[in-house]
Structure formats: C-alpha cells, structure tokens
Amino acid sequence: xxxxxxxxxxxxxxxxxxxxxxxxxxxxxxxxxxxxxxxxxxxxxxxxxxxxxxxxxxxxxxxxxxxxxxxxxxxxxxxxxxxxxxxxxxxxxxxxxxxxxxxxxxxxxxxxxxxxxxxxxxxxxxxxxxxxxxxxxxxxxxxxxxxxxxxxxxxxxxxxxxxxxxxxxxxxxxxxxxxxxxxxxxxxxxxxxxxxxxxxxxxxxxxxxxxxxxxxxxxxxxxxxxxxxxxxxxxxxxxxxxxxxxxxxxxxxxxxxxxxxxxxxxxxxxxxxxxxxxxxxxxxxxxxxxxxxxxxxxxxxxxxx
Amino acid sequence: xxxxxxxxxxxxxxxxxxxxxxxxxxxxxxxxxxxxxxxxxxxxxxxxxxxxxxxxxxxxxxxxxxxxxxxxxxxxxxxxxxxxxxxxxxxxxxxxxxxxxxxxxxxxxxxxxxxxxxxxxxxxxxxxxxxxxxxxxxxxxxxxxxxxxxxxxxxxxxxxxxxxxxxxxxxxxxxxxxxxxxxxxxxxxxxxxxxxxxxxxxxxxxxxxxxxxxxxxxxxxxxxxxxxxxxxxxxxxxxxxxxxxxxxxxxxxxxxxxxxxxxxxxxxxxxxxxxxxxxxxxxxxxxxxxxxxxxxxxxxxxxxxxxxxxxxxx
Numbered sequence: 001x002x003x004x005x006x007x008x009x010x011x012x013x014x015x016x017x018x019x020x021x022x023x024x025x026x027x028x029x030x031x032x033x034x035x036x037x038x039x040x041x042x043x044x045x046x047x048x049x050x051x052x053x054x055x056x057x058x059x060x061x062x063x064x065x066x067x068x069x070x071x072x073x074x075x076x077x078x079x080x081x082x083x084x085x086x087x088x089x090x091x092x093x094x095x096x097x098x099x100x101x102x103x104x105x106x107x108x109x110x111x112x113x114x115x116x117x118x119x120x121x122x123x124x125x126x127x128x129x130x131x132x133x134x135x136x137x138x139x140x141x142x143x144x145x146x147x148x149x150x151x152x153x154x155x156x157x158x159x160x161x162x163x164x165x166x167x168x169x170x171x172x173x174x175x176x177x178x179x180x181x182x183x184x185x186x187x188x189x190x191x192x193x194x195x196x197x198x199x200x201x202x203x204x205x206x207x208x209x210x211x212x213x214x215x216x217x218x219x220x221x222x223x224x225x226x227x228x229x230x231x232x233x234x235x236x237x238x239x240x241x242x243x244x245x246x247x248x249x250x251x252x253x254x255x256x257x258x259x260x261x262x263x264x265x266x267x268x269x270x271x272x273x274x275x276x277x278x279x280x281x282x283x284x285x286x287x288x289x290x291x292x293x294x295x296x297x298x299x300x301x302x303x304x305x
Numbered sequence: 306x307x308x309x310x311x312x313x314x315x316x317x318x319x320x321x322x323x324x325x326x327x328x329x330x331x332x333x334x335x336x337x338x339x340x341x342x343x344x345x346x347x348x349x350x351x352x353x354x355x356x357x358x359x360x361x362x363x364x365x366x367x368x369x370x371x372x373x374x375x376x377x378x379x380x381x382x383x384x385x386x387x388x389x390x391x392x393x394x395x396x397x398x399x400x401x402x403x404x405x406x407x408x409x410x411x412x413x414x415x416x417x418x419x420x421x422x423x424x425x426x427x428x429x430x431x432x433x434x435x436x437x438x439x440x441x442x443x444x445x446x447x448x449x450x451x452x453x454x455x456x457x458x459x460x461x462x463x464x465x466x467x468x469x470x471x472x473x474x475x476x477x478x479x480x481x482x483x484x485x486x487x488x489x490x491x492x493x494x495x496x497x498x499x500x501x502x503x504x505x506x507x508x509x510x511x512x513x514x515x516x517x518x519x520x521x522x523x524x525x526x527x528x529x530x531x532x533x534x535x536x537x538x539x540x541x542x543x544x545x546x547x548x549x550x551x552x553x554x555x556x557x558x559x560x561x562x563x564x565x566x567x568x569x570x571x572x573x574x575x576x577x578x579x580x581x582x583x584x585x586x587x588x589x590x591x592x593x594x595x596x597x598x599x600x601x602x603x604x605x606x607x608x609x610x611x612x613x614x615x616x617x618x619x
Contacts, residue, residue: 084370127399134370136398139390145360146395149367149375152352153328157371176391179360186355 018081018160021074021103022067029235032102033063038291039098041265042298043111045284050115050123053261053274054168055095057232058197061257064238065164066099074104077131083161084134084150088143088177089168089197090124091276097121097130105132108305141174143167144194148184151192151252162246165194170202173211178223184252185224192252193245194225197232199261201272220254232257265290307472309465309501310408312447314339317376319448320455321347327455330365330377332358338378338408362388362403366395369402374455381407381423381464385430396460397433403461404454405430410440410464411551412579412596413501413589422584423464428556430462431529437461437482438528440550440558442503443472446526449480457482464500466551468589471504473524485532491519494607494614495539495546499525499558502549502577508600513607520607528558533565540570545614547575547606551598554578573613575606 024032036059044050071083087096094114101108106120113119120129124138135146147165154161171177184192196216200207207213217227226248230237238257245253261275262268265287279287281295288295320327321343329343330352344351354361358379365375377384384407385392396403407426414422430438439454439461441447447465454461478486488503489510498506503524510520521539525532540546546566548559559576566572579596593599 080372135366135395135401137394139394142363142391142395145363145391146367146370148360149364150370151367152364153368153371153373156328156349156373159371161371176359176363179357180364183354183357183360183364 018071020068020070021072024067026235026239029063029067032067033059033235034291035102036063036095036098038288038293038298039102039108039111039302040094041279041284041287041291042295042302043098043114044094044278045281045295046112046299047115048278050094050278051091051276052094052278053201053268053271054089054197054199055092056265056268057199057259057261057263058092058095060233060235061195061197061238062095062099064235064242066103068239069242070164071161074132077105083163084147085164085166086134086143086147087125087137087166088171089140089166090138092166093121093123093125096125096133100130100132106130108302111302112299140168140171141176144177144180144184147192147194148180148189151184151189152187155189155191161191163192165192167194167196169196169198169200169207169213169216170210172213172216181220181223181225188250189252190249193242194252194254196254196256197259198256199259201261201270201275203272203275205272217256224251226251226253227256228253229256230258232259233263306469307444308339308467308469309441309444309447310339310467312441312444313378313406313408313451313463313465314342316448316451318342318346320452321350324374324455326372326374328352328368328373328375330354330361330375332356332361332377332379332383334379334408338406340378358383358387359391362391363395365403366399366401374402374404376404376406378406378408380409380421381426382409382421385423385426385462389429392436392460393433397435400435400459402458405460405462407462407464409467411466411500412584412592412598413551414467415589415592416586418586419583424551424553424579424584426462426464427528427550427552427558428560431561432556435459436529438464439482439526440464440499440528441526442500442524443470443474445472445474445476445478446480450526453480453482466501470501473504473507480526483527483530483532485535486524486526487521487535488524489520489522491521492542493519494611495521495523495543496549496603496607497523497525497536497539497546497558497562498549499528500551502551502598505598505600506549506603509603509607512600512604518607518611525558525562528561531561531565533569536562536565537569540566540572545573545610547577547603547610549577549598549603552578554580573610575610577602577606
C-alpha cells in the first residue's frame with residue numbers, strides 16, 4: 001500500500017464529533033491490552049525479527065490511548081479533526097501496528113506480513129507505506145520536536161487537537177530531545193503531552209547503568225513542564241494522567257510511566273535481552289500460553305480478519 | 306549588485322501576504338538570513354527557535370503535518386550537516402513539505418572562515434530521495450526560487466549567499482524548478498554553472514569570445530532534479546563541458562552533470578570547484594581567487610577541456 005502525502009489544504013474548522021471512536025471502559029481496556037500483547041508475540045514469531053520487550057511493556061498505555069483517549073477516524077487517517085501521536089521510539093512498531101490494526105486502520109492479517117517485502121509494515125514506521133503513521137521514525141530523539149511543531153501549528157489555528165509524543169527513556173540521551181523539551185516549555189505548549197515509557201532498559205542494559213537519567217521528573221520540571229508520574233500498567237492511572245494533562249494550562253505535560261519491559265510474560269519481564277529480538281516459536285508458545293492463547297488460535301484470528 | 310539572501314527574505318514577505326499557510330522558523334539569525342521582513346509583518350507566523358537547529362528542522366516537519374508550509378532559515382552549514390539525520394529520516398523519508406533556507410553558502414562568506422562557509426550542501430542534500438536542491442544565481446532568481454519552493458510539494462533546499470553579487474537575471478527571466486536556463490549560445494564548449502559562478506561563467510564566455518571560442522553558458526539553478534535534456538543537448542552540440550560551482554568538487558553540480566553525461570553523451574569535462582579542502586578567513590573576492598572560483602579559472606579549465614576535445618577522435 002502506498003499513500004500519497006496529503007497535498008490538499010487542511011481545513012481545521014472541521015472539528016465536529018471530536019471523540020475517540022471506542023471510549024472503552026477500564027475493564028475492556030484491560031482486555032484490549034491483552035489482545036494487543038497476543039498480537040505482538042504472534043506477529044513477531046511470524047516475522048522472526050523485531051523488538052519484543054518494549055512493545056509488550058507499552059501495551060496498556062497504547063490500549064488506553066487508542067481505545068479511549070485519542071481522537072481519530074481509522075477510515076479517514078488524514079481527517080483534519082484528528083489528534084496526533086508520534087512514536088518517537090520507532091522500534092515500537094509491534095505495538096504501534098497492532099493498535100492501528102485493532103483500531104481499524106488496516107486488516108489484522110497485515111500484521112502477519114510485518115517486516116516482509118510483500119507487506120506494508122516496515123521494521124520501523126514509514127508514513128508513506130502505512131495508514132495511521134503520521135511520520136516516519138526510527139532514528140531516536142526526533143519525535144518530541146515533531147510533536148512540538150504539530151502542536152505549535154495546531155495552536156496557531158486554534159485547533160482543539162491534542163498532540164502526543166511517545167518517547168522512550170533511553171532516547172533522552174539524545175540532545176535533540178532536550179532541545180524540544182526546552183522549546184515546548186518556553187512556548188507553553190499545553191496542547192502537547194509527552195508519555196515516557198520509563199522501563200529503565202535500553203539495548204546495552206539498564207538505563208541508569210548506561211547513562212544516568214534520574215531524576216527525569218526534576219529535569220522536565222526545570223524545563224518548565226508539568227510532570228505526572230504513574231504506574232504505566234495501571235489503566236485507571238493512565239486515564240487519570242491523560243485527563244490531568246488535558247486540564248493543565250500554560251505548560252506541556254510529561255507522563256513518566258513506569259513500565260516493565262516484556263510485562264507480563266514471566267521470562268521476558270525486565271530482561272534487556274528482550275529489547276531487540278523476537279521470540280522463537282517455542283518461546284512464543286510459552287508466552288502465548290501465559291497470555292491465555294496459542295499460536296494456532298491467535299495467528300488464525302489475525303489471518304482471518 | 307544585491308544580496309541573494311535578500312531575495313529570500315523579500316520573497317518570504319511576499320508569500321506572507323499571498324499564502325496564509327507559510328510559516329517561518331529561524332535559529333537565532335533573523336537579520337542575517339533576512340527573514341526579518343517576514344518577522345516584522347507576520348509575527349504570528351514567525352517562530353524563533355533559538356540556537357537549536359535539529360529541533361527547528363523537526364519542528365518544521367511537525368508544522369508541515371498540520372498543513373503549514375514551513376520555511377526555516379539558518380546558515381547552510383548548520384542546516385545540512387547538523388540536521389542531516391533529521392532531514393533524512395523525518396523530512397525526506399516522510400516526504401514532508403519542509404523548505405530549508407541555507408544562508409551563507411560558499412567560500413564568499415569571507416572572514417567568518419571555514420565553519421561558516423558551507424561547501425558540502427549540494428552533495429549532502431541531493432543524495433536524499435525526495436529532496437530538491439536549488440542554487441539561484443542572484444537576488445532576482447533567489448526571490449523566484451523561494452516563491453517556487455512554496456508552490457511545489459515536498460522538501461526543498463535553497464542555497465544562497467552572504468555578499469552582494471551581480472544581478473544576472475531580470476524580473477522577466479523565467480524560473481521553473483528543474484529547468485535550466487540557456488544564457489548564452491555557443492558550440493565550442495558548454496559552461497554549466499550555478500549560484501554566483503553563473504556570473505563568472507558569463508565573464509569567462511566573454512573572454513573566450515575575444516579568442517574566437519564560442520562558449521555556451523547554462524545556468525543550472527536546480528541541481529536536483531537536474532535538467533538532463535538541456536545538458537545532453539549541450540554535450541552533443543559542444544563536445545566539451547566545464548562545470549563551475551562554489552562547492553566542494555566531490556558530489557556537487559559537477560558530479561551531478563557528469564552522472565548524466567557519462568550515461569547519455571560522454572564528453573571531456575573539467576570541474577571548477579573547491580578542491581577537497583576547507584575554507585578560511587579572508588575577503589570574499591580574495592577567497593574566490595585563492596580557491597580557484599573566478600572567471601579566469603573557468604577560462605583555464607576551458608583551455609584544458611578543449612585540448613582534450615581536439616585530441617579526441619570522433
């Protein structure tokens with residue numbers, strides 16, 4: 001699938017019916033995050049390549065965003081009234097794509113072509129290939145700047161859009177992240193919300209061992225941000241933080257979401273080896289058993305939808 | 306004599322009036338890049354980004370996603386080399402409508418020295434898919450190129466200079482992205498130039514004419530996409546080509562022309578460019594002479610290429 005970039009003028013006045021198409025309650029969001037995790041394991045087993053741990057740990061936040069919070073129309077990805085979200089951490093494609101597919105942007109069976117030549121799901125997201133991907137990413141430290149720009153332009157137009165930057169903790173080692181943080185604080189971008197997947201893991205080990213990041217909240221406060229710290233697996237807390245962010249005026253908000261990489265699969269949890277590798281079939285079977293399904297059942301669900 | 310950067314600044318002020326989507330970002334160089342005309346008239350569409358070029362580049366990408374046409378202004382050296390990853394991954398891979406104004410291009414920046422004399426941007430920008438690279442030759446052409454950049458979809462890199470340079474084109478001279486301009490006809494040799502070297506090429510052609518050598522002079526203001534037909538025709542008619550650019554010899558205009566001709570009409574070529582070294586401080590005119598970027602150097606290159614043309618058996 002090849003999407004031409006949108007060349008038509010954006011009519012920002014069309015803001016009718018600005019709401020999430022699902023608005024699922026907490027218990028159903030929990031069920032949805034379980035489905036997303038099953039998708040992630042299944043598509044990675046099939047792809048034989050890709051990132052497992054981060055996407056698993058981010059599933060509760062992604063479920064909450066896509067099935068309660070974000071304003072979008074999956075049948076009209078460029079709908080001018082939409083919210084915008086940017087996966088600065090491009091390698092999170094397994095959760096990015098599974099949420100897009102479950103939300104209705106493209107068929108679930110496309111997930112089984114992840115990272116394959118005849119599919120449209122690149123290893124790292126490509127906006128010209130995949131509907132629902134606003135911008136290509138994969139080189140870290142750029143998403144907060146993009147989100148800042150989109151938020152700035154939306155505010156110029158008086159557009160009610162909210163803009164979400166989805167960041168990893170490790171990419172705060174990139175200086176450009178801090179350039180963006182400084183600009184967003186300076187320009188008081190209260191339509192901008194950053195969510196940090198704070199699992200304290202990067203490729204080479206624990207973030208604090210690789211490059212000390214703490215106290216991250218204090219750093220953002222010093223950059224004139226509103227800071228909210230939550231358990232990134234507590235859906236009610238995620239909803240509360242997003243609501244609090246929306247009500248905060250005059251400052252951008254960062255949600256520092258404490259997550260466990262690989263959660264809740266026992267042998268993946270908090271294991272940095274699971275950052276960048278896919279499960280082998282037998283590991284996938286074990287993980288899917290812990291998630292209450294089997295590869296046959298779940299790949300069948302994906303392929304038939 | 307007029308500054309090319311003023312052509313950029315004036316055009317932006319014009320665009321401010323005619324196109325409400327045009328937004329200008331600057332990296333702490335408002336007066337120097339001459340976006341001050343726009344800033345004064347359209348403060349609500351002007352964003353000061355501070356000394357943070359990487360953020361400025363990617364923020365421009367974000368602005369384009371919500372329908373703006375962002376022009377960003379900084380020195381070419383910083384716009385390209387410092388932001389190469391942002392341009393590659395975010396702007397070009399996503400084919401976003403970001404217009405990059407690279408001021409202070411070339412050795413003619415003068416006393417600021419090598420760090421500020423951008424000599425690598427043609428190579429760096431033209432290698433990226435989806436990017437267009439425009440190097441106008443004077444005030445008027447920079448003005449037109451800026452207006453044209455706003456009217457075309459996708460990433461555009463515009464290179465302009467610091468100094469007053471002769472105005473070669475007029476208000477009526479046509480400008481179309483990707484369409485080179487035949488400035489002087491001749492069949493002995495083709496001199497293909499861009500930027501301030503266009504004027505030097507015309508001077509060189511004049512000197513050559515006095516010696517009965519008729520040089521064709523072509524202004525290739527768009528290095529990418531390059532005007533292949535005009536170049537192939539020139540090579541077929543003249544049988545020898547000299548390129549002239551205020552840029553490193555590797556990967557710039559000369560390389561772009563050679564890539565076309567070597568496949569479609571290989572003829573002897575010579576390159577007038579900076580010979581793989583960094584610039585230095587000095588007066589602009591002194592530097593142009595010291596780095597081999599004058600009409601005289603084009604004449605010398607022409608003599609060399611003509612010697613090879615004569616030796617060639619057709």
